[in-house]
Amino acid sequence: xxxxxxxxxxxxxxxxRVTISCSGSSSNIGSNVVNWYQQxxxxxxxxxxxxxxQRPSGVPDRFSGSKSGTSASLAISxxxxxxxxxxxxxxxxxxxxxxxxxxxxxxxxx
Amino acid sequence: xxxxxESGGGLVKPGGSLRLSCAASGFTFSSYSIxxxxxxxxxxxxxxxxxxxxxxxxxxxxxxxxxxxxxRDNAKDSLYLQMNSLRAxxxxxxxxxxxxxxxQKYYFDHWGQGTLVTVSS
Numbered sequence: 001x002x003x004x005x006x007x008x009x010x011x012x013x014x015x016x017r018v019t020i021s022c023s024g025s026s027s028n029i030g031s032n033v034v035n036w037y038q039q040x041x042x043x044x045x046x047x048x049x050x051x052x053x054q055r056p057s058g059v060p061d062r063f064s065g066s067k068s069g070t071s072a073s074l075a076i077s078x079x080x081x082x083x084x085x086x087x088x089x090x091x092x093x094x095x096x097x098x099x100x101x102x103x104x105x106x107x108x109x110x
Numbered sequence: 111x112x113x114x115x116e117s118g119g120g121l122v123k124p125g126g127s128l129r130l131s132c133a134a135s136g137f138t139f140s141s142y143s144i145x146x147x148x149x150x151x152x153x154x155x156x157x158x159x160x161x162x163x164x165x166x167x168x169x170x171x172x173x174x175x176x177x178x179x180x181x182r183d184n185a186k187d188s189l190y191l192q193m194n195s196l197r198a199x200x201x202x203x204x205x206x207x208x209x210x211x212x213x214q215k216y217y218f219d220h221w222g223q224g225t226l227v228t229v230s231s
Contacts, residue, residue, distance in 0.1 A: 035218065051217065090157075098157055099147075
């Protein structure tokens with residue numbers, strides 16, 4: 001059971017907009033930033049969004065992040081087939097004194 | 111180019127020990143906190159442990175506390191994870207991950223390719 005809660009799956013057709021949620025608590029998302037990682041099949045995770053809404057260089061502006069209270073969201077607009085993979089949110093937890101990940105969301109592009 | 115290369119994984123019996131290593135290059139190793147993150151086969155990511163740049167701050171996930179020990183040698187640009195009393199549930203791909211911070215806001219920016227640990231009799 002992950003500390004951060006994500007939907008196990010999400011899907012959309014090419015060109016659509018998809019949102020992946022990440023729900024936590026006051027000790028993690030409520031008081032710390034959220035980071036997002038994309039993991040394509042057979043590869044190591046890759047930084048997708050940091051400090052809630054910042055994109056690393058090379059990440060298209062189709063990806064955006066937001067946070068409200070104890071929840072965060074990753075939005076992907078103009079969905080493309082190469083976006084298929086697993087997406088994870090992560091935040092520092094002040095009570096656990098450690099990093100906590102969401103369980104991951106498998107994104108399918110239909 | 112930042113590189114993190116893990117080694118030391120393998121097959122070990124329950125109750126056994128293993129020592130993982132992570133060789134860093136392409137950046138000033140002693141300036142960064144480094145973490146271990148693992149991923150069981152077909153499962154999600156789980157943070158394992160963190161060590162600050164000069165080992166002043168060390169943290170562990172509850173699942174490994176008392177069994178795993180993280181350490182580093184800045185002179186050798188290397189990170190280690192000593193794993194004792196291994197259990198089947200420790201079976202996973204172990205990633206070495208660099209932590210960076212901007213204005214006290216932190217994130218993992220570079221990941222190694224991982225080393226596989228299998229605990230089985």
